[in-house]
Amino acid sequence: MPDTGFPPIVRDDARILILGSMPGQRSLAAQQYYAHPQNAFWRIMGELAAATGNYEQRCEALTANHIALWDVLLSSARPGSMDASIRLDNSEVNDFNKFFAENPDISRVGFNGQTAAKLFRQLVSPQLQDRILVTVTLPSTSPAYAAMPFAEKLARWRDFITNT
Numbered sequence: 001m002p003d004t005g006f007p008p009i010v011r012d013d014a015r016i017l018i019l020g021s022m023p024g025q026r027s028l029a030a031q032q033y034y035a036h037p038q039n040a041f042w043r044i045m046g047e048l049a050a051a052t053g054n055y056e057q058r059c060e061a062l063t064a065n066h067i068a069l070w071d072v073l074l075s076s077a078r079p080g081s082m083d084a085s086i087r088l089d090n091s092e093v094n095d096f097n098k099f100f101a102e103n104p105d106i107s108r109v110g111f112n113g114q115t116a117a118k119l120f121r122q123l124v125s126p127q128l129q130d131r132i133l134v135t136v137t138l139p140s141t142s143p144a145y146a147a148m149p150f151a152e153k154l155a156r157w158r159d160f161i162t163n164t
Contacts, residue, residue, distance in 0.1 A: 003028055004075045005094075009059045010068035010103060016161065017106050021115045022073040022091075024142075033059075033069055038143035041112065044154055048161045067161070068106060070094060072119040093123045100131050109133050110160045113140030136160050 005023050020033070027035040032055050034041035042058055045051035051061035062069055076091035100106060111117035117137040138160055139145065139153045 005071045008068055008070035011063035013066055014068040014103050015066040015105050017068045017109045019116045020071045020112045021119055022071050022076050039141050041141040044157050047154060048158055072116055096124050097129055109135045111137045
């Protein structure tokens with residue numbers, strides 16, 4: 001049975017969209033984006049957008065910085081939390097045409113890792129209605145991606161967030 005992701009965290013003045021692939025098991029259990037304690041997402045956003053405190057406060061800090069957060073997939077079966085285990089045969093993509101129509105100021109999309117970028121390009125881009133977006137594939141904040149040190153991840157994310 002497929003798991004269902006979360007609605008976007010967005011305010012009507014958003015200019016940046018950060019996309020993951022699909023929430024992992026810890027996030028689904030907590031009903032929070034990036035709930036795994038070793039995921040570097042909130043640590044990075046704490047540095048770049050003052051996204052600290054409890055989950056609600058961190059989400060408010062993102063939106064105050066004109067950053068929206070969502071996932072490419074609305075639902076998917078995925079045993080465990082590894083992106084490589086996502087089964088596309090029963091996946092459903094979020095409605096990006098509606099999302100971008102409701103959030104017309106978003107012009108930059110940052111993908112949290114290679115899988116989010118690949119899924120977006122494969123499943124979403126062909127359906128977008130002449131939407132021009134600047135897209136950047138960022139290093140994954142997942143604890144499974146340990147090849148890049150935190151300082152380098154932070155620097156790459158900083159370049160994306162501050163160069164808008």
